[in-house]
Amino acid sequence: MDTNRLRYFCTVSKTGNLRKASEILNISPAALSKSIKLLEKEIGQVLLIPSGRGIILTDIGNKVAKESESILKRISEIGQLQIEERNKEGPLKLGAFEVFSTYFLKFLLKLKSINNSLTIYDLVPGQMEQALIERQIDIGIT
Numbered sequence: 520m521d522t523n524r525l526r527y528f529c530t531v532s533k534t535g536n537l538r539k540a541s542e543i544l545n546i547s548p549a550a551l552s553k554s555i556k557l558l559e560k561e562i563g564q565v566l567l568i569p570s571g572r573g574i575i576l577t578d579i580g581n582k583v584a585k586e587s588e589s590i591l592k593r594i595s596e597i598g599q600l601q602i603e604e605r606n607k608e609g610p611l612k613l614g615a616f617e618v619f620s621t622y623f624l625k626f627l628l629k630l631k632s633i634n635n636s637l638t639i640y641d642l643v644p645g646q647m648e649q650a651l652i653e654r655q656i657d658i659g660i661t
Contacts, residue, residue, distance in 0.1 A: 524558040525587040532584035614656035
């Protein structure tokens with residue numbers, strides 16, 4: 520089961536509106552609707568029904584929304600454990616070209632899980648591959 524579909528469904532259930540949920544999730548309403556339909560097909564039950572400009576959750580939809588919240592919370596907690604373990608091992612060592620590190624670094628630094636756990640090496644082709652082979656960096660972005 521795709522956890523993104525569960526996350527999408529939970530957002531729809533909270534907002535009560537596909538359009539609002541699609542804005543929050545930054546996907547098109549059509550893509551969100553398709554995702555919900557795929558989830559319904561996978562579960563074998565109708566989870567929501569249209570109602571005016573919004574939606575109403577079916578009884579099974581309410582149960583799935585409640586269980587999905589619990590599942591997604593647990594998955595998030597597991598992900599946090601992984602980040603904590605990685606932080607114990609030392610910073611993540613990233614090798615990248617100057618263009619990447621100049622442009623994308625600001626986005627990486629906004630991630631709370633990355634702060635104080637990332638070292639970036641500015642490398643050129645050849646150096647990057649060698650650094651990966653010698654395990655001087657964990658990830659190389661070309």
